[in-house]
Amino acid sequence: MKSLFTTIAVCLAAWAPAAAGTQETLTLENGRLGLTFDGKTGTLSAIQNKLTGEIYPVQGDAFQVEAVEFRIDSAAAKLALLERQTDSVKARYEADILPSPASGRGAGGEGTQPAKPRLTIEVVYSLRGENHFAEKQVTLTSTRNYGLKQVVLTRPTFAAGAQIVAYRYPKFGRPAGGEPTCTFFGRTAKGGFFTGVEVPFDASSLDGRQITLGYAPSLKIAAGEKLVCEPVYFGVYRRGPGDEDKKGVPFRQPGLAAAARGSEKDEDLPLQAESDAMVAMTSDILGPFRFGLVPMACGWHSEMEQRTYTERSVAGDMKSLDFLAECGIDWVSDSHPWGGETQKMNALGANDKYEPGPLVRKFLEHAQKIGVKVVMWSSMNNTHAWAGGKPFRADKPEWLMTPLRNANCMGCKPFLDWLIRINLEGMATGYYKSWAMDGDFFGGGGWYTTVVPVKCPSDKHDHLPGDSNYACQCALRELTARVRQQHPDTYIFMCRPPMDLGIWSLRHVDVDFTLLESGTGENLGAGDLIRTWSRVRVHRDFFPHYTDQPLLFPSRAGGPGASRPWPSEHIDYIMLSALSSSPNQLYYMPTKSGIPEKDKAEIRKWLDWGRKNIAYLKVRKDLPGWPAPGKVDGSAHVVGDRGLVFLFNPSKAPLQKEFALAEESIGLKGKGNFQVVQEYPQSDRSTQAAFGKTIRWELPGQTAAILRVEPAK
Numbered sequence: 001m002k003s004l005f006t007t008i009a010v011c012l013a014a015w016a017p018a019a020a021g022t023q024e025t026l027t028l029e030n031g032r033l034g035l036t037f038d039g040k041t042g043t044l045s046a047i048q049n050k051l052t053g054e055i056y057p058v059q060g061d062a063f064q065v066e067a068v069e070f071r072i073d074s075a076a077a078k079l080a081l082l083e084r085q086t087d088s089v090k091a092r093y094e095a096d097i098l099p100s101p102a103s104g105r106g107a108g109g110e111g112t113q114p115a116k117p118r119l120t121i122e123v124v125y126s127l128r129g130e131n132h133f134a135e136k137q138v139t140l141t142s143t144r145n146y147g148l149k150q151v152v153l154t155r156p157t158f159a160a161g162a163q164i165v166a167y168r169y170p171k172f173g174r175p176a177g178g179e180p181t182c183t184f185f186g187r188t189a190k191g192g193f194f195t196g197v198e199v200p201f202d203a204s205s206l207d208g209r210q211i212t213l214g215y216a217p218s219l220k221i222a223a224g225e226k227l228v229c230e231p232v233y234f235g236v237y238r239r240g241p242g243d244e245d246k247k248g249v250p251f252r253q254p255g256l257a258a259a260a261r262g263s264e265k266d267e268d269l270p271l272q273a274e275s276d277a278m279v280a281m282t283s284d285i286l287g288p289f290r291f292g293l294v295p296m297a298c299g300w301h302s303e304m305e306q307r308t309y310t311e312r313s314v315a316g317d318m319k320s321l322d323f324l325a326e327c328g329i330d331w332v333s334d335s336h337p338w339g340g341e342t343q344k345m346n347a348l349g350a351n352d353k354y355e356p357g358p359l360v361r362k363f364l365e366h367a368q369k370i371g372v373k374v375v376m377w378s379s380m381n382n383t384h385a386w387a388g389g390k391p392f393r394a395d396k397p398e399w400l401m402t403p404l405r406n407a408n409c410m411g412c413k414p415f416l417d418w419l420i421r422i423n424l425e426g427m428a429t430g431y432y433k434s435w436a437m438d439g440d441f442f443g444g445g446g447w448y449t450t451v452v453p454v455k456c457p458s459d460k461h462d463h464l465p466g467d468s469n470y471a472c473q474c475a476l477r478e479l480t481a482r483v484r485q486q487h488p489d490t491y492i493f494m495c496r497p498p499m500d501l502g503i504w505s506l507r508h509v510d511v512d513f514t515l516l517e518s519g520t521g522e523n524l525g526a527g528d529l530i531r532t533w534s535r536v537r538v539h540r541d542f543f544p545h546y547t548d549q550p551l552l553f554p555s556r557a558g559g560p561g562a563s564r565p566w567p568s569e570h571i572d573y574i575m576l577s578a579l580s581s582s583p584n585q586l587y588y589m590p591t592k593s594g595i596p597e598k599d600k601a602e603i604r605k606w607l608d609w610g611r612k613n614i615a616y617l618k619v620r621k622d623l624p625g626w627p628a629p630g631k632v633d634g635s636a637h638v639v640g641d642r643g644l645v646f647l648f649n650p651s652k653a654p655l656q657k658e659f660a661l662a663e664e665s666i667g668l669k670g671k672g673n674f675q676v677v678q679e680y681p682q683s684d685r686s687t688q689a690a691f692g693k694t695i696r697w698e699l700p701g702q703t704a705a706i707l708r709v710e711p712a713k
Helices: 004-010 258-262 272-286 311-326 342-346 358-370 413-428 469-486 524-540 571-581 597-612
Strands: 025-029 033-038 044-049 054-059 064-067 071-073 078-084 088-096 118-126 133-142 146-154 163-169 181-187 191-197 205-207 210-215 219-221 226-228 232-238 294-298 331-333 373-379 434-438 491-494 584-587 633-639 642-649 655-660 673-680 686-690 694-699 703-711
Touching (some): 025 078, 033 133, 133 272, 232 272, 311 358, 331 434, 413 469, 524 642, 571 597, 642 655, 642 694, 673 694
Parallel strands (some): 434 491
Antiparallel strands (some): 025 033, 044 054, 064 146, 078 088, 088 118, 118 133, 133 232, 163 181, 191 232, 205 210, 633 642, 673 703
């Protein structure tokens, strides 16, 4: 039987541009995915899943632009150009904008508007290489100023045959006035498709079999300005062995955000194959991990100075740096925003240059001397979110979010330009190897998502009066991009608000601080929670594991300020839980009260081991089964024909775990025989088996083990 795309290919004369309406269909395809387009309208008409051999017909691939001054949808627009390029299909539509008497002053300023204003809508579908997903990007250009309220990027209706599920994430701290990002899965018996918008807090919805994908920019757009909208993705996947009998993996975490989890059902959760497909896509979009092992201490939670330095306190923090170096921890986040020089930051003027003062430099120079890399901890709209901070630039009240808010508005371009400058000046001093942002869009340090959407009533900023949520997100992304552009070797470490906004706030970012392990678990339980939370972030929130940052030795239990005893037992179990989760870790260390020397040596031993094996830690494939009593869980870290398998048994009794020497099971590639050796705990245990065979390994109770897999000699 001929495939749909074989028939369509006959209609394609060449890879050159084609005039609108001259072909019946166009296609984009590779070995995994195919997209068909109507040659008369330029709209998507079918998705082919080449992994399963399925075709999903599509109707209604329409757009809609809602502005203060006008509203235009696909029906009012005329297709002006449709062309097929090497890895994309491009369509251009033109639409007349009806004049509005109330809009003499447009979003970009005052002036005479064209007699017949027009809106150009450019739509580009891209399918690169052998990706299992394609992206759709819409660009809007108008001949008049306008205020863009909302945009629907596409509204496809899928034919019967697939169960369509709406999955919103991240799950924690759900906003009071907005909806988290949504991915829609179309499930069949063999696999399915997935689609969504690459933006935090979208305006997407599901009505029967119709999916609306859009968001609310709430921006002022000037005449002639090109607005490149956030991309839409369409992808496909094939079900794996563990996806037939389960809707998803249930997870119940008492305490933290229990209300958000309590109503969750198995069918609400993504299948393992869906998670894998989403993470493969986000990994491709965000790019690979660019660093080696990054063990970082959090200065704020490691008994270091949180206020302005004195000679005595800086001397104490220099000793804290020595402590960290003795543990093998060679990164530290500053313990106070802007080096603790809050009063100086409060008074910073228009032409003042930012640079750390003499006591801060003393600390930074000692860090350089002993090889500990320091994170520059900046703040975005208040000089210190927790102690004595004020909005930047008291001489610029028009930069404030509102007269009643204690923050500058990130959606104000003059303020953003100034903020970018002082951040780049700080990085240009050469003292910092990493840059971090923390706080929220309201100038505080609390949970950003409890107050979404961000609102600023000013009519002097780049957003429309009221909803400034998207404008603030775009400003933070621009700030991060500029730091990356000017300092490409900088390790960018994000706290809030990205830690609450989710995966689509992590462009240009190396790691995302998570906080969720704080105050939970001891000894073995701490290790189990590290692995559990990391699986939540990967399999529920679709983080590539190398953007995750497991938290070790949390300092808080029972509320802020409470401390927990140092866990001298099972440090190996905790360290291996973190190393198996991510090449990044964050440590809360008692740098002044101290720990036993043997524990320092134990931490240093495992960090040195991690550095030697970093090539394997940069990849991760979780074995079936989440951490749970009475079960062994684990993860594989294989590159080509060799790698590591971590196993964890939290129970007291010995238990067995099995995995296959195959790509689908552990990511192993190759042929012939392989050798599996228990590297830790040190043992003579080993076995040989042919590629594809199943290995069964018994693990003693309350033990973490490392198995090394390589071709048999």
